[in-house]
Amino acid sequence: MGCTAADVVAAVRAAAAVVQEHRDELVRLDQAIGDADHGENMKRGFTAVVSRLDAEPPDTPAKVLKLVATTLISTVGGAAGPLYGTAFLRASSALGDAAELDSALVARALQAALDGVIARGKAAVGDKTMVDALTPAVTAAASADGSVAATLSAAADAAAEGASSTVPMVARKGRASYLGERSAGHMDPGARSTALLLRALADTAAKA
């Protein structure tokens, strides 16, 4: 089963709803080790994404992701804006002008997103960042076979585990790194939001 621009739009809308729902949780996570803005910033960004999708829905999956990217870059701020913006931009490029996505394309897009985040933020696995959620997601997606839904679901499960793995870590990037050892014992908010987004995309694909 394929996955058209309309399906991608539906998935992005679901992701926006999840971000809205978890806004307070992301604020709390960020309050513990950062500056308490992640939930608010992501909510602002995805609210803007939805209103642009309403205005003019793009006609290819790549264009949907590009709209998400440019909107997040211009509305989110913080580190999350450029990082998620770069992730969606690279994922968009990886899709080319395909009208429908299959699981191989999805896996390739996730890999491109991860490469972009690493190039922009220069974080590695173990630094307590979104890379800790996205890296296992990419690995899981690459070895999943079957439907887009199955691929995304494998990625989402791995991302959730990756996010949990950040709890005991001592942050080495971003504002949490200023806390040194005091950053241990809390989940990284960026890793959590990455896991939430992938779960929302996977759930939408499963329903399609």
Place this chain on the structure above:
Amino acid sequence: MKKIINDPETVVQDALRGMQAAHPDLLAVHPDPAVVVRAGGPVRSKVAIISGGGSGHEPLHGGFVGRGMLDAACPGPVFTSPTSDQVVDAIARTDGGAGALLVVKNYTGDVLNFEMAAELAESEVRSVVIDDDVAVKDSLYTAGRRGVGGTVLLEKIVGAAAERGDDLAACEALALRVIASVRSMGLALTSCVVPHVGSPSFELADDEMEVGIGIHGEPGRQKVKAGTASEMVSALLEPILDDLPFASGDRVLLFTNGMGGTPLLELYLAHGIAEQLLADRGITVERRLVGPYITSLEMQGMSLSLLRLDDEMVELWDAPVHTPALRWGV
């Protein structure tokens, strides 16, 4: 939470409207994307000095826009860096043909957004990143030191250099010299409340202080018992002096900064102690600045910054400046 706000979601826009109303002769505020620029448009053949960062640190940066300091400031949401399109817009609005120097405080979000803007801008752009906070251990394993009080001194000095006609390379070199010569550290007696969060950013008992805080309500490196003013000043000054290190015979600018909720009475008290400690070490305070210039909302506390001066920096510090928050020589 009690605050003089209508809606946490529109705090920054609402404040910018008031700023425009208060300073129509100095500033022009553009709402979307939010950019505060010097009144009168780009100055021909002058390097544009542009900064920005999260809001909540007022008067930084918008209050330093005007003759002899910044050409533009890009205000992000409270404690959140501005987006790159704000910075691109600020560059386009203020480049008078001599390029733009971006003054970036070392926070991951700020660095990433300004970096993207520099890639996207059509002007010749250079960036400098200030990281003067000695409270943060600078290592491969952190995001590096934060940009704090030294930013105000940098913006004043480099702003004066641009105003007298220094080119982009000269402004950049001067900025790097200031960054290499300035060190800062802060402490908090109370936390602050971010409007859209509504609760204190960290907990502090009545008799405790947080030493080594940044300017975003992020906790510092250690909580200790709050002592006397003399103990507090020493707790900040000693690490600063040891870090550069400053030595007997140095000429310095001493900047005693309030975090937003501390009265000037206490800042002057602290400043007097710091001057005495420096005199005891044979360090000459040649210029000073006292007041809340880089704040953290309503946080009580202070930071000290020490800049090792040379003749050129003194001349540029004394040069005329006309902005909402700093004004002399005009």
